Amino acid sequence: MRFTQQEIDLIRAQSSRMEQEGEITPEALQYIYDKKLFHLFVADDLAGNMTSLPEAIRIFQECARIDGSFGWLVTIGAGGGYFVPFMTEEIGRKVFTDPHAVIAGSGAVTGTARKVEGGYRVSGRWKYCSGSTHATTFTANTVLEQADSADSGAERQLVTIIMEPGQVEIIKDWNTFGLKATASHSMVATEAFIPEEMTFSFDELRSHQDELLYRYPFLPFAQTSFAGVAMGLADRFLELAEQHLRERGKEQVLAALEDRKQEFARQKEAFYLVLDKSWEEVGLKGKLSPEMEQRISFECVTAARTSLGCGLRLFPQLGLAACMEDTDVNRTWRDLQTACQHALLRE
Structure with a gap:
């Protein structure tokens, strides 16, 4: 993928405004949608734009050369496509096929999940969720609450969850002096119900196992x-x-x-x-x-x-x-x- 000088100038013209407002402008975001940059690692049958890793890294480098926050958001947003094979095909279609689909989330294990009928009740606060203000899906890691809390020697069981925007509250606490427009805020969930099918494990491949990127x-x-x-x-x-x-x-x-x-x-x-x-x-x-x-x-x-x-x-x-x-x-x-x-x- 090549960027014309006109495209570069148009994005850079937004840089000052993006930094002042603390998030990407609608104009720059629309460019990402039009070029399917958030879908560089999404399988083609999910309306993706599957790209080899070496080519994608060169795209990330070029995006960051154009504008730092723009490049960071493209990179983080595209990275969510790596989760495709850990979801069922049905959930993958639900999460990724919208042209505006993009995941924000955190790898930190700073939430808890309590098993209930049909799924889990989840609470927690997760920091540094880049792209939080335009994300269509949120992912996070939680620790499963043990029925016998006295068993302190039991190994922690992790549950990775998929949440919809209505299930999280964005706390605007990204106050760093750089990458200001990435909206890398914290997200909070309080007793959110997460159906069993909206969870996944990195130890279990459920779909698209033949895609080279996911290996x-x-x-x-x-x-x-x-x-x-x-x-x-x-x-x-x-x-x-x-x-x-x-x-x-x-x-x-x-x-x-x-x-x-x-x-x-x-x-x-x-x-x-x-x-x-x-x-x-x-x-x-x-x-x-x-x-x-x-x-x-x-x-x-x-x-x-x-x-x-x-x-x-x-x-x-x-x-x-x-x-x-x-x-x-x-x-x-x-x-x-x-x-x-x-x-x-x-x-």
Whole structure:
């Protein structure tokens, strides 16, 4: 997928407004719907836009290069498609076939589920639910309450739930200094009834088992996705920093910038080399070897560290003008720092 310069300009024209309002604009969101960017990992028979992982990561990088919050929302929204095979075909159609369908949720186990007739009663609060203000479905992890609470030695049983927007309350508490337009707020459920069929387990495949994407392990899947965002933000930061320095005639700093660009280019090449090889391995063997999982994880963390390093080394050289929050270079720098704080991108 390629973005025309006109498309890039149209999305970037929304950046300031998105940051001020704390969520994506309807215009930018409609672009995502039109291009089916939220459905990059949804099987085609569910009105999806199934895309290979290497191609999708390159799309995430480009989206983040256009705008940090835009790229993050595309990445998180598309990532919900990974849940398709753990749902029955009926529930998959219910969740994904709408053109506006997108999941927001949390991997944290900060809710409880109580077994009742036909399903569960669920309560909890989950943080960092990116895309919360436009999501059509919410997913979360809960701990099943044990009938015998005295048995403290019993192993926790997790229940992953699927909720509709009317079952959750969005608490607008996303107050970070970067990725402001991602609406990564908390969600709260109070005694919500979740039918048995609206739950799933990552240990049980229920549909679409032949799709190659769903054979790729979740951890490297998530790490590569976030690394793509980090690299896209670094791409954009380097572009803006160079423009900033040239306008001010800082030739000496431009030499340092060129070193960072070359280092970053080498790391991107190494990252995509391993990513492409890992995808080939899944295609040939149906799974990733432990060694390949370690390699791809290492490259993701290294890519994020190198991306963040571009900013850490160059931002102090840009002068006071770059400290103005309403400048593109400042917003991109803040977005880059925020994205690289994700736990999966840190050693």
